[in-house]
Amino acid sequence: MFTRILTKPPQQTSYDCHVHLLLPPPKPRLSLPRHAHTTAAKPPPPPEPPQDATIAKLVIESDPLSLSETLTNPKFQWTPHLVDSVLKRLWNHGPKALQFFKHLDRHPVYIHSSSSFDHAIDIAARLRDYKTAWNLVHRMRSIRRGPSPRTFAIIAERYVAAGKAHRAIKVFLSMHEHGCRQDLNSFNTILDVLCKSRRVEMAYSLFKMLRFRFKCDSVSYNVIANGWCLIKRMPMALQVFKEMVERGVEPTLVTYNILLKGYFRTGQLNEAWEFFLEMKKRKCEIDVVTYTTMVHGFGVAGEVKRSKKVFDMMLREGVVPSVATYNALIQVLCKKDNMQNAVLVFEEMVRKGCVPNSITYNVVIRGLCHSGDMERALEFMVRMEENGGQHNVQTYNVVIRYFCDAGEIGKGLDMFEKMENGSCLPNLDTYNIVIGAMFLRKKSTDLVVAGKLLIQMVDRGFLPRKFTFNRVLNGLVLTGNQDFAKEILRMQSRCGRVPRCLRL
DNA sequence: GTAGGGTTAG
Numbered sequence: 001m002f003t004r005i006l007t008k009p010p011q012q013t014s015y016d017c018h019v020h021l022l023l024p025p026p027k028p029r030l031s032l033p034r035h036a037h038t039t040a041a042k043p044p045p046p047p048e049p050p051q052d053a054t055i056a057k058l059v060i061e062s063d064p065l066s067l068s069e070t071l072t073n074p075k076f077q078w079t080p081h082l083v084d085s086v087l088k089r090l091w092n093h094g095p096k097a098l099q100f101f102k103h104l105d106r107h108p109v110y111i112h113s114s115s116s117f118d119h120a121i122d123i124a125a126r127l128r129d130y131k132t133a134w135n136l137v138h139r140m141r142s143i144r145r146g147p148s149p150r151t152f153a154i155i156a157e158r159y160v161a162a163g164k165a166h167r168a169i170k171v172f173l174s175m176h177e178h179g180c181r182q183d184l185n186s187f188n189t190i191l192d193v194l195c196k197s198r199r200v201e202m203a204y205s206l207f208k209m210l211r212f213r214f215k216c217d218s219v220s221y222n223v224i225a226n227g228w229c230l231i232k233r234m235p236m237a238l239q240v241f242k243e244m245v246e247r248g249v250e251p252t253l254v255t256y257n258i259l260l261k262g263y264f265r266t267g268q269l270n271e272a273w274e275f276f277l278e279m280k281k282r283k284c285e286i287d288v289v290t291y292t293t294m295v296h297g298f299g300v301a302g303e304v305k306r307s308k309k310v311f312d313m314m315l316r317e318g319v320v321p322s323v324a325t326y327n328a329l330i331q332v333l334c335k336k337d338n339m340q341n342a343v344l345v346f347e348e349m350v351r352k353g354c355v356p357n358s359i360t361y362n363v364v365i366r367g368l369c370h371s372g373d374m375e376r377a378l379e380f381m382v383r384m385e386e387n388g389g390q391h392n393v394q395t396y397n398v399v400i401r402y403f404c405d406a407g408e409i410g411k412g413l414d415m416f417e418k419m420e421n422g423s424c425l426p427n428l429d430t431y432n433i434v435i436g437a438m439f440l441r442k443k444s445t446d447l448v449v450a451g452k453l454l455i456q457m458v459d460r461g462f463l464p465r466k467f468t469f470n471r472v473l474n475g476l477v478l479t480g481n482q483d484f485a486k487e488i489l490r491m492q493s494r495c496g497r498v499p500r501c502l503r504l
Numbered sequence: 505g506t507a508g509g510g511t512t513a514g
Contacts, residue, residue, distance in 0.1 A: 184506080186506080189505085189506055191507095222506095254507055255507090257509070259508095288509075327511075358511080394511060398511085398512085429512080
């Protein structure tokens, strides 16, 4: 059945309206106004200062060869903040982001700030282009803009994420060779990077090896205890807590909150409650984080009543709920109660003057999508924008996913298209969702779109999984698109570890 | 931006 449909010749279908999106990028539409050519009689009004979104779009659409010239146009008033914003906008188009950074680095007057260097290094390392990353480190040193401990934390984090935890530790140990001092803060940071990436054993060994050299403090112990909690090894977390007390380092409220969260993570609700009571008994100054942990912990475990009780207790005790507290409660109601109540709490927080953030909106939108109410989900998307919250990639991913799951592929693709226009670039998840959806309708033309999306994502510095490549290749071969399949096969062999497009 | 709470699905 499947192959019979797919071997039919491609037909013109309604989705063709989306295809233009996936064709080679259009010629730059954003050209600079040419005031120089206007008659001298009336000087034109001063042009609007270019915003980061406009610049990001310009960078994406412009030819790399003319980019340098474009960026040196005196119209652009470069500031570190503007450059950082543009880099953030281009986060999901790493090669273009680096192109932008490198071209602007040749600007006759403007000099990149250390924070822009850090962003660029982060982007290069995320693309696993370590050569570029280190070149940038040397460049920033040569113009005395760093590198800072922050720079090394970024590089270490990227190495760990790429499965190179040992390189990360080497980076930390060699910081001083790059003119950056090792201190307790940077030690705590490397421990945290390892722990957050679940390399807790390694962090603990490093900690035991160097704890006297750096005179470890409560932060170091908290980082390690939190690491054990993250991988649900409460006995180890408690042991670290014990060691801490034995060595005369005073546990803080942060320590208690970490352990409390650990009990919830491991599903030990009674222990969590006992621990909370103990905290109260010891006159520990319980704060909003403690309560948020409880509201979330009980709620996601299905104990909605207890979750609400804790929320009320918090109000009685005069602790003011934060956005995170409301987000926790709303999420709990979305998942374990019903959407009416979740929306009621949303309205209540607004009434009380607590401003919902993008996480709040995304939680509500996801809940509405999940309950099948796409219409209200879209209403909340509008509301989000009206209240100054920009849709982020998570917002789009949720809505696109649910449209596709509901079989409304066209609406999903419309949303995907809207993202590009609204200056929110798709990330790896988005591509996986949309490419996956191209197999649902069993249409031969959908597979061509899948192929084009695959090429686009590689161009933008994402490495698709082997599974994705094979799936698209098989689909194209089965539908008689041999030539296109060959093109994708060539791309696959080219893209290896570092995408070709990175070589500037 | 040295540590703790809130967005991912099945």
